[in-house]
Amino acid sequence: MADGLTIGQAAAFVGVTIKTVRHYHRLGLIAEPERDGSGYRRYGSADLLRLIQARTLAAAGVPLAEIGELLDADPERFAAALDDVSHRLTERIEDLVTRRDTLNRLTHGDRLLLPDRACVILDRLAGLGFGADYVAGQREALVLARALIPEIFDSFLTQLEHWLDDPEFVELTKRGWDAGSWDPDDPRIEKLASALADKLLTNRALLAMPTGFQNRSDAAARYGLVNHHLEDQGPSIARLNALVEANLRAAGIDVPHQ
Structure with missing residues (x-):
């Protein structure tokens, strides 16, 4: 030794x-x-x-x-260098905590991409008895809306919050989802579209589009991608949405044409 x-x-x-x-x-x-x-x-x-x-x-x-x-290094330089390292480590810790929180939110799927206000709406949908497939579709639509039409995202959330407080609208919406299993030519679709449009028209202020958005050259395309999401999987839903939009336009609401 x-x-x-x-x-x-x-x-x-x-x-x-x-x-x-x-x-x-x-x-x-x-x-x-x-x-x-x-x-x-x-x-x-x-x-x-x-x-x-x-x-x-x-x-x-x-x-x-x-x-x-x-x-x-001498003791003074050593202490100063350690302080600098400590500061950098603190920044790394904060970054790692943020990443950990992000991973935790990922367990909730696309909720990572949505603000808390939107997540509350999704929870309300489930609490009101909407099925998991419907809630999942709305989650996807909200993610698309936030990314593609941020100008109207907050007003879109306001609309949802308002209408979910209306039991009649909730029931009409559930019927609209059930209509996905109907034949596209089922006469009930036209009646349901009329009832939904009439309900929406009881609060016209909620339907107004921001001027800035309407002036965009691609406004209709962006709006259509969100409002017609998943229609290709259900021709009856596509017809219902088209009829609702037609009724709103006939009533003077400026709904973008895709």
Whole structure:
């Protein structure tokens, strides 16, 4: 033991791998000891101290490229450098916490892409007895609306909040979803469209489109992608929506033409 430790012994004593010790050598963090008569490098107490210091700083999050300078710094520079490292670590922790929260929200699917206000509406839909398929479709529509027509997203949420307080509208909407199983030429679709349009027209102010949105050259395309989402999976729903929009336009509501 008087002749010092082999690299394997030094690594084991300090709690790192031989690969780590050699990596520290390559980076210049620890000088390689001289070889003894047998050709082995022998590590003494000073080498172990330096190795322990390097390992401790690395474990604390100090970048390896900065450790050598730190180990050679005077106490004042050492303290200032550690303060800087502490500040950077705090920023990393905050970033990691944000990422963790994002992952937690991902467990709720597309809710990651929606504000809390929209998520409350989705919860209300489920509480009012709408099926999981309908709620999922509305979630997708809200995600699309927020991305494609942000100018009217808040007013869209206001409409939903208002109409979900109206039991008659809720029932009409449920019938509209059930209409997906009807034949597209079923006469009930026309009657239901008329009833839905009449209900919507009882509060015309909620139907107004912001001027800024209507002036967009692609307003109709954006609106259509949201309002007609999933229609290709249900021709009866497509006909119902088309009739509702036609009734609203006939009543003077400026509904974008796709």
